[in-house]
Amino acid sequence: MKYIPQSQEDLSALLSTIGVSKTDELFSDIPDKYRVGDDLGYPKAKSELELRNYFKEITKQSPQPKLSFAGCGIYSHDIPSIVPFLQGRSEFATSYTPYQPEISQGTLQAIYEFQSLAAQMTETELSNASLYDGATSLGEAVLMALRILKKSSGKILLSSSIHPNYLEVTKTYCEPFLDRFEMMEIKNYQTDLSKLEERLAKGDVDIFVSQSPNLFGTIEDYARIGELTRKNNTFWISSTMEALAFGMMQGPGKFGCEIVTAEGQSFGNSPYLAGTGFGLFCTKQEYIRNLPGRLVGETTDEQGRRSFVLTFATREQFIRRGRATSNICTNNNLNMLAGLIHLVTLGKKGLSELAQQNFSKTEYLKSQLSSMDGIQVADTATFNEFVVETTKPAYELVNAGLTQSWVVGVDLGRLNHQWKHQLLIHVNEQHSRAQLDQLAEFLKKAAR
Amino acid sequence: MSDAALKSPSSRIASIQTIEEPLIFEKSMPGRIGYNLPELDVPAARPTNWPHQAIREEISSFPEISENEVVRHFTRLSQKNYAIDLGMYPLGSCTMKYNPKINEELTKIEAFAQLHPFWPESLIQPALRIQYEIQQLLSTLTGLKAFTLQPTAGAHGEYTGIKVMQAYHRKKGNKKTKVLIPESAHGTNPATCAMIGYEIVSIPTNPKGVVEPADVKDLIDDEVAGIMMTNPNTLGIFETHIHEIAEMIHAVDALFYMDGANFNAILGITRPADLGVDIMHINLHKTFSTPHGGGGPGAGPVGVREDLREFLPTPLVEKEGDAYRLNSKYPNSIGRVGGFFGNFAIHIRALAYLYSIGSTGDGVNSHFKKLSEAAVINANYIRVRLKDYFHLPFDRICMHEVLFSDDWQQQHGIKTNDIAKRLMDYGYHPMTVYFPLVVSGAMLVEPTESETKENLDEFCEAMIAIAKECKEQPELIQHAPYTMFRSRADELKAQKQPKLRYQ
Numbered sequence: 001m002k003y004i005p006q007s008q009e010d011l012s013a014l015l016s017t018i019g020v021s022k023t024d025e026l027f028s029d030i031p032d033k034y035r036v037g038d039d040l041g042y043p044k045a046k047s048e049l050e051l052r053n054y055f056k057e058i059t060k061q062s063p064q065p066k067l068s069f070a071g072c073g074i075y076s077h078d079i080p081s082i083v084p085f086l087q088g089r090s091e092f093a094t095s096y097t098p099y100q101p102e103i104s105q106g107t108l109q110a111i112y113e114f115q116s117l118a119a120q121m122t123e124t125e126l127s128n129a130s131l132y133d134g135a136t137s138l139g140e141a142v143l144m145a146l147r148i149l150k151k152s153s154g155k156i157l158l159s160s161s162i163h164p165n166y167l168e169v170t171k172t173y174c175e176p177f178l179d180r181f182e183m184m185e186i187k188n189y190q191t192d193l194s195k196l197e198e199r200l201a202k203g204d205v206d207i208f209v210s211q212s213p214n215l216f217g218t219i220e221d222y223a224r225i226g227e228l229t230r231k232n233n234t235f236w237i238s239s240t241m242e243a244l245a246f247g248m249m250q251g252p253g254k255f256g257c258e259i260v261t262a263e264g265q266s267f268g269n270s271p272y273l274a275g276t277g278f279g280l281f282c283t284k285q286e287y288i289r290n291l292p293g294r295l296v297g298e299t300t301d302e303q304g305r306r307s308f309v310l311t312f313a314t315r316e317q318f319i320r321r322g323r324a325t326s327n328i329c330t331n332n333n334l335n336m337l338a339g340l341i342h343l344v345t346l347g348k349k350g351l352s353e354l355a356q357q358n359f360s361k362t363e364y365l366k367s368q369l370s371s372m373d374g375i376q377v378a379d380t381a382t383f384n385e386f387v388v389e390t391t392k393p394a395y396e397l398v399n400a401g402l403t404q405s406w407v408v409g410v411d412l413g414r415l416n417h418q419w420k421h422q423l424l425i426h427v428n429e430q431h432s433r434a435q436l437d438q439l440a441e442f443l444k445k446a447a448r
Numbered sequence: 449m450s451d452a453a454l455k456s457p458s459s460r461i462a463s464i465q466t467i468e469e470p471l472i473f474e475k476s477m478p479g480r481i482g483y484n485l486p487e488l489d490v491p492a493a494r495p496t497n498w499p500h501q502a503i504r505e506e507i508s509s510f511p512e513i514s515e516n517e518v519v520r521h522f523t524r525l526s527q528k529n530y531a532i533d534l535g536m537y538p539l540g541s542c543t544m545k546y547n548p549k550i551n552e553e554l555t556k557i558e559a560f561a562q563l564h565p566f567w568p569e570s571l572i573q574p575a576l577r578i579q580y581e582i583q584q585l586l587s588t589l590t591g592l593k594a595f596t597l598q599p600t601a602g603a604h605g606e607y608t609g610i611k612v613m614q615a616y617h618r619k620k621g622n623k624k625t626k627v628l629i630p631e632s633a634h635g636t637n638p639a640t641c642a643m644i645g646y647e648i649v650s651i652p653t654n655p656k657g658v659v660e661p662a663d664v665k666d667l668i669d670d671e672v673a674g675i676m677m678t679n680p681n682t683l684g685i686f687e688t689h690i691h692e693i694a695e696m697i698h699a700v701d702a703l704f705y706m707d708g709a710n711f712n713a714i715l716g717i718t719r720p721a722d723l724g725v726d727i728m729h730i731n732l733h734k735t736f737s738t739p740h741g742g743g744g745p746g747a748g749p750v751g752v753r754e755d756l757r758e759f760l761p762t763p764l765v766e767k768e769g770d771a772y773r774l775n776s777k778y779p780n781s782i783g784r785v786g787g788f789f790g791n792f793a794i795h796i797r798a799l800a801y802l803y804s805i806g807s808t809g810d811g812v813n814s815h816f817k818k819l820s821e822a823a824v825i826n827a828n829y830i831r832v833r834l835k836d837y838f839h840l841p842f843d844r845i846c847m848h849e850v851l852f853s854d855d856w857q858q859q860h861g862i863k864t865n866d867i868a869k870r871l872m873d874y875g876y877h878p879m880t881v882y883f884p885l886v887v888s889g890a891m892l893v894e895p896t897e898s899e900t901k902e903n904l905d906e907f908c909e910a911m912i913a914i915a916k917e918c919k920e921q922p923e924l925i926q927h928a929p930y931t932m933f934r935s936r937a938d939e940l941k942a943q944k945q946p947k948l949r950y951q
Contacts, residue, residue, distance in 0.1 A: 001815050003546060003737075003804065003898065004822045010901045011822070014829045023821050026828055026845055027717060029686040034718050040813035042588050042716075045806030048550045054803065055796075059559040061573035061772075070564045073787065080483055082519055084556070090533035091526035094547050096877070097743035098529075101939075102932040103872050106529035107742035110522070113472050116949040120509045126948045129743070132600045135787030143643075168784040172611070172761075176645050223501035248495065250504045263787070270561035273575045275792025276745070288946065294743065299942035302927065302935040311942040317603070318883070322638035322648045327603040329636060332791075334741030344472050345482040345518050348510035357488055364490035381498040402568065410566040433489040 001045070067435060068407040071385045071426025072215070073134075073163055073241045074274045075266045077354075078430050079338075080345045083268045087338045097294075097329070101309040102301075107333065108308035111296040114340040121243070122260040123251030124282035129294040129331035134263025135166045137279030138209070138239045139173030140292045140326060141259040144283075145207045145235045146177060147290050147325070154206030157199065157234075159184045159191040161214035164415045166239060170209070184208075189216035189380045189387060193224055200232040211239040212252070215412075216378065217385030217424065219249060226255030242266055243280065245383045247355025259283045268338030278332040278339060289315060292326030354429060358384035361436060362427040368440035374447035385426040387412070390447055394423040400446040408439060408446075466933050469524040473950045476511035482518050528933045529742070530877045536903050540849045540880035540892025541634070541682055543712045543734035548804065551737065551797035560796055565788045569773060575792055576772030578799050579765045582749070585802045589816065590708075591721025592728060592751030596760045597790040602709060604785065605729025605748025606640040606676075608761060611782040612727055612752060613674045613703045614644060615759040619780055622701060624673035630659050632682045632884040637707060646673060653886050657685040657842040661692045668696055674703040679723070680710045682884040682892070683842055684827065684849040694724025703727060703756075711735045712823055712896070713848035716816030727752045732798040739797075747794040761785045822897035823848040826904060830893055833908040837915035841887045848896070854889035857915070860922040864889040867914055869936065870928035874910035 098104030118127035212220035229236040238252040240262035262280035269276035297311035317324040378387040394411035401408035413420030537544035583595035599605040626647040733746035763774035839855035868878030880892040
């Protein structure tokens with residue numbers, strides 16, 4: 001077994017120094033009756049060559065679509081080659097959490113740079129080192145707001161335009177407070193602002209939660225939501241699933257949002273079944289002691305040189321245990337690192353150009369789909385994802401697409417039965433004009 | 449080289465690993481580009497129908513860097529890190545074992561990278577198969593029948609497991625308010641229970657380093673929802689009375705949660721389910737070799753006994769005939785704990801590892817057992833070689849990690865932190881320090897099975913040399929390290945004058 005380097009001779013030498021004659025003596029604390037035998041029923045070990053073949057076989061378990069327009073929370077983008085190249089460096093990948101700053105300055109400086117970029121993107125005062133993903137960031141944000149407000153009665157109002165998976169996670173996290181949850185109605189694929197105004201004016205809403213772009217790809221009117229929450233002294237939390245939108249869309253912090261959360265996967269990470277996420281978590285300086293997760297700060301070493309360290313650790317579980325702000329002890333660091341490298345590579349110009357390309361291609365497809373039988377493009381402000389209302393159930397269009405190995409979008413009926421005539425289409429920089437034309441052509445036929 | 453040559457121009461004279469690397473923002477120059485896109489092949493659109501104030505032209509503070517400079521920046525940063533691939537990383541309870549490279553190669557397969565969570569089930573069969581097979585293999589190793597791979601970290605697994613415990617009691621109408629946790633537990637254990645709303649009752653550790661059934665008996669009543677134990681515990685000792693404790697817990701209809709952080713010591717030797725465990729999380733990034741990534745992503749699958757399956761987060765990955773499917777039809781499920789299906793990119797690596805170990809050709813379970821044995825032998829070797837130099841709070845055979853303290857060095861004014869910092873000068877990442885909390889000045893050393901005898905000897909010699917330095921030149925140790933990119937950082941200042949971003 002190549003992952004155990006010790007030879008039989010080595011082991012014998014070690015045992016003799018330890019002073020036991022048999023390995024078994026080291027396990028004498030485990031009563032015999034609880035030992036497993038030699039017939040565990042575990043499959044035979046595979047060599048590297050066998051592993052390669054085996055995994056190749058696994059990839060054949062499904063056909064690979066030729067074209068995909070699926071988004072709905074996870075987005076495929078073109079990733080610069082330097083991202084996986086640098087992310088894969090052993091010094092980043094095979095290191096531990098940087099609790100010992102002198103020997104971990106690389107990771108610490110990278111986190112500090114990420115915190116800076118995340119705060120700039122979301123227009124907030126500070127960012128933590130990231131959390132698991134966008135959905136758990138939202139759940140943690142509501143818990144943090146409850147800690148800050150210390151009230152026990154007011155309502156927690158959530159817009160119905162938030163992705164149902166995000167809502168589910170938030171409900172799991174906030175289960176003891178579910179009796180205070182209330183859903184805010186939507187109108188034309190976004191939060192109904194006049195109803196929101198009325199609702200907040202009643203004065204019993206402590207926290208308002210919104211998402212932009214929301215489940216339907218719609219850009220919510222954050223300037224207005226900011227006015228309303230400020231006027232009514234409501235604590236406002238925001239979520240974003242497609243963080244690339246920040247390349248064109250103002251950060252929620254600009255409008256007074258107290259906690260800004262987002263899924264970071266779009267930057268630097270391929271979809272991997274949504275298994276490469278990292279959650280952005282940004283807020284105001286005054287809330288720093290209530291923040292969940294890791295935080296890196298700048299300081300100096302004994303010689304006065306700039307150094308980076310994990311800081312405000314007294315919030316965290318390894319110090320405060322049962323009174324910590326959260327049990328979290330990771331920041332999905334390597335995914336965050338890929339995101340950081342991607343963001344830095346894009347830079348000021350690239351980020352805005354990439355966002356503009358996504359937007360322009362999306363608008364192009366929308367224009368190609370207008371005035372088609374059986375299809376109505378929802379009339380809302382969007383970024384790189386939009387809803388088409390279909391006369392046929394949306395799943396029929398999805399199934400029709402599958403016959404030619406295309407994923408034409410996400411049938412929102414999968415998330416909620418009342419949206420079974422809504423197809424969500426995501427467009428990004430990788431889609432060529434010709435492919436967008438082909439999709440339009442296909443939908444024209446299939447939707448009738 | 450002469451002193452003069454070393455001094456001028458002073459800021460550029462350094463070994464390449466220690467050269468100063470500015471912040472990325474300080475490297476920014478107007479007009480530099482690191483990325484190019486194809487020319488836009490559709491008309492450029494303007495967001496005319498957006499709420500006017502929502503539109504942003506550009507983020508003016510974002511850096512502008514050329515591609516080569518980005519590569520150098522991050523390569524140089526990487527060189528300011530220690531890593532498993534550079535040397536022994538003996539962090540106790542972290543299981544910093546070798547991270548096989550074939551796992552990385554297989555994870556890069558494009559057909560896995562592009563899998564999308566909202567593709568129809570027929571298109572994500574490879575992912576479901578990988579998750580299903582991991583569930584099966586973990587089930588074989590633990591004896592627990594049902595698994596979820598949704599939790600994305602160990603603490604996330606704990607959260608999931610304790611929610612399952614709560615859901616079980618709710619369904620039965622049990623009034624349960626508290627969870628028993630040994631003092632030696634990871635901080636995440638009490639933090640998890642607090643998040644869920646359970647009161648925490650601390651169990652003392654007996655002089656032998658284990659939980660005494662009599663102590664549990666004193667604390668048990670009908671309001672106990674369960675117990676949360678790490679086994680082997682964080683002192684590196686197997687909880688001998690675990691089965692007896694499990695029986696006591698079950699007698700009041702409470703559940704036994706095992707924190708699997710230290711599972712690496714008992715693979716193929718004993719199965720948690722046989723010990724009376726009902727719920728357990730496993731750290732794929734510890735026991736099953738996926739990289740720690742400087743702090744994640746990890747993965748914390750949770751296994752439960754069959755009758756608790758209905759409480760696991762949905763959807764569950766199941767197999768029906770030849771097809772793998774997602775099943776959400778569990779009305780008593782605790783709901784989603786993460787946005788989608790867990791850290792799938794980590795799952796691929798873990799499956800590669802699970803198959804790399806396996807049994808021998810004739811089906812004999814020997815590889816996992818050998819692996820755990822090697823991890824335990826390595827730890828005991830360090831224990832024996834260092835026991836005359838550092839105090840052993842529990843002077844007995846240990847499992848996969850060994851606990852020392854700074855008791856003997858205190859007389860020279862040396863603390864655990866000093867020893868840890870000096871170890872860096874000898875070319876090692878320090879061991880886990882000041883944990884577990886039950887031992888003052890704790891130093892927890894876990895070599896894992898990955899180290900050769902020579903590596904262990906070199907490490908022990910470094911520790912012995914440090915023990916000598918503590919006696920003879922304590923002031924030297926108090927200001928270590930000297931050879932790192934940075935000397936000791938002023939952590940107090942970081943908190944008193946917070947600077948958390950570039951401005």
